[in-house]
Amino acid sequence: MIRSAFPKLLSNYQRNLIQYMSLHKKKIHISVLLAGLLISSIEAQAQLPRKAEFELKKVKAEKSDRVKHILEKMRSSRKEFNLQEESDFEEINSESDEFGETHVRLQQKYKNLKVWGATVVAHLSAEKHLRQHSGKILPSPHIDTNARLLPENAILIAEHDLGKKVEYDTKPIAELIIYPVSEHRVAERFKNEKHLNADMMEEIPLRNLLAYHVHLNAENNPAGGVSMDYIIDANTGDVISKWSRLFNAHAIATSSRSQYNGVVSINTNSYSALGTSGYELRDMQRGNTLRYGESVAGNTVWYARPEGTGETSVDIATDTTNTWGDGFNYTAGAGNDTRQTAAVDTAYAIAATWDFLKKIVNREGLDNKGTAVRAIILDQGTGANATWFPSSLTGRFGAGDSSNNYKNMNSLDIVAHEMGHGVTAAGSALGLTGKVESRQLNEAVSDVLGTMVEFYVRGGAWAAGSTTIPNAASGANWTLGDQVNVPRLMNNTTTWTGTDSSAAPHIGGLPFSRAFYLLAQGGNGVTALGNDTAFRIFYRAWNYYFNASTDYVGARQAMITAARDLYGSGSIQEQSVWNAFGVIRVGPMWTSNACGTLDSGRQLNYSGIKSCNGLYTLQVNADGYMALYNGQNAIWYTNTGGNTLAYAAMQSDGNFVLYKSLQQTGPQAALWNTETWDYPQSYLRIADDGNLIVYTSTGLPLWSRVALPSNLLPVVGNGGNTSVNSAQLIPPTAPGVTSALNKNESHYYRIDIPAGKTLKADFVGRALTSTYGGGVTPYWNDKWEISISSVLGGDTMTATDAYNPRKTVSYTNTSAATISAFVKVYQYIFTFSSEDVSIPHKYSVAFKIE
Template sequence: MATTRGRLALTTLTAALAAGALCAASHPQEAVRVNAAAQRLMAQRTQLGLDANADFRLRASQTDELGQTHGHFQQMYKGVRVWGGDAITHVDREGNPLPLTNELKRNIFLNVTPSLASDEALAVANRDLAPQGPYAYAPTSELVVVPEMVDVVRPQGPRALDRELSATDVTRQVLRYTLAYHIHTELENDQDGIRHTDYLVNAHTGAILKKWDTLHTTAATGTGNSQYNGVISLPTNYTGSTYELRDMTRGSGGSFGNNVVTNMAHASTTSTATGTLYTDADNTWGDGANYVEGSSTTAANGETAAVDAMFGMVKSWDFYKNVFGRNGIDGNGTATYSRVHISNSYDNAFWSDSCFCMTYGDGSSFTTLTALDVAGHEMSHGVCARTANLTYSGESGGLNESNSDIFGTMIEFYARGGSGSTIGSTGGNWTIGEQLSATPLRYMYKPSLDGSSPDAWSSTVGNLDVHYSSGPMNRCFYFLSQGATTSGNTSTTYLPSGMTGIGNDAAARIWFRALTTYMTSSTNYAGARTASINAAKDLYGAGSAQEQAVWNAFHGINVGAAWTSGSTDTTAPTVSATESGTTGTITFSATASDNVGVSKVEFYVDGVLKGTDTTSPYSMTFNSATLTNGSHTLTAKAYDAAGNVGTSTAVSFSVSNSTSTGSELMVNGGFESGTTPWVGTTGDIGAWTGEAAHAGTRCAWLCGNGATATETLYQQVAIASTATSATLTFWLHIDTAETTTSTAYDKLTVQVLNGSGTVLSTLATYSNLNKNTGYAQKTFDLTAYKGQTIRVYFKGTEDSSLQTSFVIDDVSLQVK
């Protein structure tokens, strides 16, 4: 039988992806790879602890400089988005799957029909906000499934008494799932000021589950930055009569077709206008001085803010493009714009996804807010929104803010000391907003100098304002780049001997890959550590100086262990497994611990993977009817961030399905345990890159050769004479290259044979005329054969022309 099969069969989900989001994929194989990844996700729902109500929506995909393709999928439940439920698929340059980044939420059993209408939930948010003026944009409402979480300390034994609690000692567990509305509001008016607030509103009771500030600003207390960059070259456009502050070489589409700067001319903060494009007669812009409040916004002094805004856009764009190969904020080259002179003496600057633009105030406590690190900070919010999309509250919100501080700082170093694809090590500094006034807003090397930010992680860091909870990650990045000393403001008690940094360039590349490849919307500090370790291994190799520095830098802020023994962590987790129940729904459980932290536990029955759990206490439920009655073995495997694996001692358990729940007669009906006891063309059984399994990783693929062939598979079973029912089910996917709508060229026949091979009955015949876009379950009543030994027989026949593939999985014969 040929091992190279016919064309790829798409599920409904992946067909939609191919027609939509993936059509613009930059890598020639990206769409195919992400489609295949989507199929694997759907096929592995049971192993991932999900049920048939689970689905996935592609958020973004990319193929990186290593040739790896990554698909970021949003988890759906009965068509409703699961808050914080994400999966990132990874495929190597040869197209082989890599381990999944898994933040999926399990065991959801929820009615998704709300008691409140969307407008009622919006009214709840409106009453809480009590706005005095109009909204800048109409508030939006989306129905979501919200996991209500609680932090739990991992069992660590006696050694927990010997040291301070670290971020990797804490896991988050789901208390319950709640149907809610996610409400997003943007107030921008003179009465309310600029307030962007998000809510989670219970969709049945109207209770506010959570609300948080989502205005992505630089200042922790509504302040901003101002900075001048000397005499610079600006990209402009000559129209034939005047010059526009328009960058013709960066960005396309968007509101203006290119990156531009517009003048809001003190328009009220209620204004959602794009502003008036800046023009100049002699192509000499600005006077290099801070704006004088109340003076003309189009004279030389008023132009200065526009000069710095354009400089910030240019340098931020070039940084992401030249260093990381990212084409603009959204990765697709979409143009943005900057609005300057909003309102009067407005003391802030912010990024808005609604307009895909930057807005700068002229400042009152501070000078004009068009600083370079401000621009880089704010536009990096846009990059984050289109990659990890870190939720702007809790620990993930602190990481979101820190990400902008990190890249705002790196853009400053790049603009003033870098070139080409190298960031450089001079020209920048490690404070945020230092040119606004004599006192910086934040100190990356020692966050507590601002009087509010912590220097290290603690269990309460997620309760802080995100501009303060960003502090530990800012310091971690400083240590990663510049190292830590043994005394002074750049030292930490967690690294008494200090550490050596790896420089801006390597540190930034590790963080960017961690953000765009491994982080999800709910990533916390411990998750950021794991993501950064993985990124360092990808870029520089396991055990490299760069990976060691990541370990040490995170340890320097009380997140995980330091690098030990001059080599990678080689200590495997310890794990033990237990099983409860003998019939119906049974439970697999495991306890696991590690010197660094357990990242996941896998459960195997008779050597076949049945499911995974990433949260302690580790467990999964399982339908015993899919196993034959009798004795089986359970083992658990625990993994840590370094890839070490610990395997439990095998535990024996028995399955004894009663007649009320049914007894399974088919053995290895899902083909996950190899070919036994199937008979016939057993080479049809395998894990195929061209055809995904319905569940698990393996299936039976009959035909699909595009050549004359006959292929068969059968299994012999005995149905007891006392049976009251016998039901055969299997899942079938048919993919064909035939275009006819009238002639059956290739066929699959499903039959019942006796023990000698004589045909007793033909249950069904399928052909290329029955092609479908996904798996369909087929059901047949075999009660008439009780008291007999029969063969459940599949026969595929194919002609010499175009291929037809008959893919079979999860064959079951339930007898009661």
């Protein structure tokens, strides 16, 4: 039968691959691992591990290689970084994500000594391109690295400074380092600025010191735990800096009075270990990676300016006795307790958002690296507003506006909303291209986080259909900012703003918020999924599928893809996503035949789509090849391994294209395509029998993986019709007419064979050529195949490659009736990097019926 032609074809491919590899012991672009896996799945029917398993193994095996690669690249970029030969980098840690990207955190070194605080994360793309680095690289220090002080002297100095004898957990050591001394100050041009914000600060490098880093570790010391770090000048013995490590300074203020959250516990930091006594609003258990420019970790809350002064510096919130707040709205000049109330609310909200991200979606802080965040509160200038500064991981919250009865801008949902901007900035960068709809969505996704954190903390209206707005303190609701008197409804009645591109981001984002609300709570024909499920789908879309310029249509696609990843194609969850967006007039409502279909404009990735009967899955694997699975077995694939960010798109022009990566589009980045670009709004169908078919918008098949039954053949391409795309299923062209094929593509010809007659097909003369290397003779690595199959059963004849040795393929109709036969011409050249596979290779076939 027709379908059985396929494995046979693959066996040929395998045979040729092995033959080829033994003949040409050169490096070829085919992943040997991939070839091995496919051979086992086809011939031995072994279980091919699906999706992540073997890809993970591969990434692991490659990881040390990739780290080495990054180190080499960073070293070869020394000049760019303004570094001398003595400067180097050393791996601190590294991780590979599910897209095959490797993120390596590096320590800068000078003459083999650590440059203190100079760490950088280098990102290596799946294709091993050093995409970018984040963090700071300092200029080469140029200092004498011979210390006058011995390490044991440095330890003695530290112990002397500590002023008490302790029982060490581990023996103190002193490590020689380069210590850059700098000044963190308000940038000159902002000196007279009254409403200072974090982005107005700058770091001025002053000098580099040769120093010892001494750590005194006595956390279990009976008379009080000690975990101190010292920086000691390696020449003079001066104590340059000292601080206590995270946990021993951790304190809990159990009965802190907030304005919006009642009496709560907040984490504070006791700094009595440093000689002065008191507590600061620094959460030593959350935010354990240092913010840029800071020497102590922990999420912090700062006042926009000291109470009752005209100074422009910001101060961290402190209390001498660790009792915080009075529970009242801030009034300027009303005293420290009132001011602390806003600080308590903010600290509580930051911790709640942090825990929500960790517990619900296993995210480490906003940047997923645990970097500490900072809130600057009670800013008179910001008024009834709040702003997020992504580069410094700082939120700035207004003191409200008493003339309009707007209260402190520190309610739980508002703080979580601002932190949402931090998640977006670190992840999808949604909205950063300035596109109107992406900016609207940027606000909407923050509203979703704000609302969900509020539900996480307070519980409340989880039940489907609930739209009530409970009072401020007792339960969560679907309104943002109600407590500060600047409300914004998630359960609104808006629809997509259409061409009204002037809509402000917060307003233009409301339809998305409504779609999320409907997804969680149902209504308007949408089946409620509950907050948990809705958020899981949303989070996956937000972090893996949204990008800087995602618009409403893209957001819908992302949410559908995420729902399929998590719950399967055609699932109730996917249907609800369709319907939630349908209600806000973004895309259609769900229809039952939507399964097994990749619509025009939609993308396919490793999550894949299933045929409606659930038997076949088409997906782009993380390794870059697109494969069709029957259960666990790959039954068809594109030979495009080694492209880790690959994805396929059913383009609106009708072409179904597999691209190398999300970052690259255009002809150069195409790995494989169906050549059906002349038919706008075409769609791809994964049929219940495992066939893949590209249909026109009116339902005519344009391309198929295996030949379609004759009654499905389109009546197009009638001989001389030059507008017909060469990749279509077309009736035979006249002998000698030249067609062009790209690598791994097939052409189909339908020919009727009368009873008792034989169809012969052969390549004709010199037309079997490659445009590479002159274009007149067959290029040596061209490989072609002709196969003939019948519709009504009987044998499938498959020829060997028609070049070297060349063969005529024939098929005899032994039945008593005329049958339709399909001639498939297939090209599977092996390519080298020097050859441009995008150049079509030409051929012509002669058909004879005898």
